[in-house]
Amino acid sequence: MKFTIILRKEDEGGYSAQCLELPGCISEGETREEALENIREAIKGYLEAFPEEVEKAERKKELVEIVV
Numbered sequence: 001m002k003f004t005i006i007l008r009k010e011d012e013g014g015y016s017a018q019c020l021e022l023p024g025c026i027s028e029g030e031t032r033e034e035a036l037e038n039i040r041e042a043i044k045g046y047l048e049a050f051p052e053e054v055e056k057a058e059r060k061k062e063l064v065e066i067v068v
Contacts, residue, residue, distance in 0.1 A: 001054065004063065005039055007032065021057035022046050 004020040010028075015035035019025040019042070027042040029035030047054060 003043060007035060019043055022053055
C-alpha cells in the first residue's frame with residue numbers, strides 16, 4: 001500500500017514526516033533517511049492499532065498535481 005508523506009526540513013535541525021492519509025501519524029529523524037524509516041515504522045504501528053483505517057485511507061486518496 002502506498003501512502004503520501006510530507007517531509008519537512010526543520011529550522012531547528014532534522015526532519016519531520018507526516019502521513020497524509022492517516023490522521024496524527026507523524027514522526028521525525030535527524031536525517032531525511034531516518035525520518036522516512038521512522039514514518040514507515042509509525043505507519044506499521046498505526047495500521048496494527050487501527051486496521052479499519054486501511055480501507056478509509058484508500059477511499060480518501062486522490063492525488064492532484066497543479067502548475068502555478
